[in-house]
Amino acid sequence: MVWLSSHIYRLVSLLRAPRLISRAPKRNDLMNQQSLKILLVEDDPEVGLITQMVLKKTKVPNELFVVGDGQKALDFLYHRGKYSNGRKAPQPDLILMEIDLPRISGLEVLRKLKVDKELRRIPVTIIARSGCDADIAESYALGANTYIQKPMGFDRFVRTIRSFYRYWTVLAKLPS
Numbered sequence: 001m002v003w004l005s006s007h008i009y010r011l012v013s014l015l016r017a018p019r020l021i022s023r024a025p026k027r028n029d030l031m032n033q034q035s036l037k038i039l040l041v042e043d044d045p046e047v048g049l050i051t052q053m054v055l056k057k058t059k060v061p062n063e064l065f066v067v068g069d070g071q072k073a074l075d076f077l078y079h080r081g082k083y084s085n086g087r088k089a090p091q092p093d094l095i096l097m098e099i100d101l102p103r104i105s106g107l108e109v110l111r112k113l114k115v116d117k118e119l120r121r122i123p124v125t126i127i128a129r130s131g132c133d134a135d136i137a138e139s140y141a142l143g144a145n146t147y148i149q150k151p152m153g154f155d156r157f158v159r160t161i162r163s164f165y166r167y168w169t170v171l172a173k174l175p176s
Helices: 010-016 027-032 047-058 071-077 106-114 131-141 154-171
Strands: 037-041 063-067 092-096 124-128 144-150
Touching: 037 047, 047 063, 047 154, 063 071, 071 106, 092 106, 106 124, 106 154, 124 154, 131 144, 131 154, 144 154
Parallel strands: 037 063, 037 092, 092 124, 124 144
Antiparallel strands: none
């Protein structure tokens, strides 16, 4: 992502000036937040790094697992190959996934997930560059819980990830 590459130096500012990503939650919000195991399926390492930094700055301890393509996502979810150890690849509470992935597309991963009796309960948020109506419609038809178009610009992307996190930890109630 060219727009992201031009702002990679700002990652350092996330550590020095965390105001953008870690506004102090209200007391009531902190009481309602839940710790989550999040699987991020993203082929762009810079997007993965920024997402990790944003989530690390939250007040709730979370576990973020990052895989770079659709095949690795399925291996993680089905505990295959290097993910055969369930402790290193626990079932996530939430999946944040790009559509345009190498090897197996995000939509194909979503399709396989939502027909599996054990995995279909995991909420899936699609985050994609495309705002194409066909991609959005197909994502929801396959069982996506949310579709987010990746915003252009570093600050807007960070705010989007923060809003995504806040929604799933404060407002939404996930199954136990």
